[in-house]
Amino acid sequence: MRPTLQTVADAVGVSRSTVSNAYSRPDQLSADLRDRILSAAADLGYAGPDPTARSLRKRRAGAIGVLFTATLSYAFTDPYAVQYLRGLAGAAEEGRTGLLLLPLSMDDEEAAVAAVNDAVVDGFCVYCMPEWHPALAAIQARGLPVVAGQRRPEDGPQTSFVGIDEAAATRAAGDHLVALGHRRLAVLGEYFTVAQVTGPARIASPGDVPYYSDRERLRGYAEALASVGVPWSAVSTVNAARNGRAEGAAAAAQLLDRAPRPTAIAALSDILALGVLDAVRARGLRPGHDISIVGFDDIPDAATEGLTTVHQPAAERGRRSGLLLLDPPTDPADRTVVLPTKLVVRATTGPAPS
Template sequence: MATLRDVAAAVGVSHTTVSNAYHRPEKLSGALRERILRTARELGYPGPNPLAAGLATRRAGAVGVLFTEALSYAFTDPAAVLFLQGVAGTSELADVGLTLIPAPPESPSAGEWASDAVRRAVVDGFLAYSLSDDHPGVVAARARGLPLVVVDEPEPRPGDGVPFVYVDDRDGARQAAAHLAGLGHRRVAVLADRLAADGRSGPADGARLGAVTYAVVRHRLAGYLDALPAGSRPPVVECGGNSAELGRAAALGLLAGPPEERPTAILAITDRLAEGALAAARELGVAVPGELSVVGFDDLPPAAAAVPPLTTVRQPLVRKGEVAARMLLDLIAGAAPGAGGAPERVRLPAELVVRSTTAPPAR
């Protein structure tokens, strides 16, 4: 196989000039660069080895995105897609690629696998997106000593210096619950995706609720309690994951009883669980919003097209990805967090969007 020096000899230039054709094209005229690349193709030279180039420049040209789901989730979940759209759009402007590192909590070996993947990843820094407290992958990322930005969770401890991008989940949840309380709802139930990374589903007791390992769920549950009548603690049903089918199964259990005992409203911690609650209501012939009000969280694109259109809490998913990626790229470029570069914490707003799935309870 031809080498870089073979190309240099054939063109009659130095090996540095050939390297510049690939890595610093602005240093060459367009005609010279095209002659070098054409000669390389004719000789069968594939271009510089990316690992060797990375060693020379001390840059991998990619950032790692670590998240708590299967890899397919990144391409199918609307919230994840929008977040990654923001990350990718910002990274493209800097000519940086993405390395996705999944760690689905249902897999017993996922944490160990993610830790190993983080240790081996050829990246310049990491985005840790929506992970449980003390997740092994985040521990491994911090041990690498590369720039790290946490998005949503795990919430960094005060003063630990890890930049953090998050949504005001507690205030958004408070708005959702205050809306239902203002309509007169008193029998309210909550659908949560996961309280801990163990795949459990079903009603959550006090001990389970006191040991939540996902910061976003903790804040949203706290926000609901902030706005519901004093002393009332809504039943929380854990769905075991974030999908419409899991939300449907959980809601079927909540709605199976007689009308005077079942909830008049459901607060779903995500729009996908809310979608499942609407499906369960249709299946059981429970009118929405006449007999049951439903509120989601995220305001995904399907929310406005749901039947009926879903009342939900909007969070800026694309913007969140953009802010996190920009923060990480600034850190990679050498800007210190909170010192003229990337700020240490960025809080994004959440906003209630009232549509057609909420109304006063039936009398």
């Protein structure tokens, strides 16, 4: 029979709570008594209280659950995700807790919900998930603190928000392009459709996009174009199969190999924008002269490539998310953090070609 806390208590002739204190509150016991308890436990083959059961009793699991709908390798290879998780990890270290990465399937929603229900965590950080995914409802049902990067009307009072004004960020980029004379704009993103395919995406209006970030970023570009009389129907939109450089180049090819091609391409991430740069250069075109390109995020490679982009503080976003989870404020007004963004103009944008 497997030894238990009670087995050790009976062997030493003390109470269960005294044995428990030997592990969790040694300052409450004399050194001699604690040594006798630990020695008896070793002889009996008792390894100590179960950490999962102990955490549930104390309502502290010692981990933050990080949810995203991507492969696990994405968290370690995507430059923006790496910066975000670095910031989150820094906050976790300060709070003496860990991170539990939970990549949730888009194809098996039942398994995703089960993963959320089974996760032994103190709270959830929603890094990247569509707002209709059933796993979000499962999170709300657990009643744990949640920090999200997207706003949903149905989110409960335990949900905090740490993010940016997505629409204002791309409105600044759009204003920059229209000021340069661009009227034939194309926008390239990963989440214009639920299906992960590369190809044209027919979007009647930005509000039809099922993903919060992409929907808001499209809205910013739409507002900038509307300010100079360009309707949304004049904008070309292409979906990339995933947020990768090769996929960005493949999506850009569908815009560059037709006439008339756009005078500017706005990608909703820097990784996709770098793929656009590859496709443009492969065709002998000059970025910033023959066609303008804008990204989003300001990852390190954006500066190296001279990419005009929108800077958002990825590491700070992760850090603030962790701090809100570990020490939720009592005032609901303090549970919303909107971080600043900045348009960084580099060599890949210029006047629209005549």
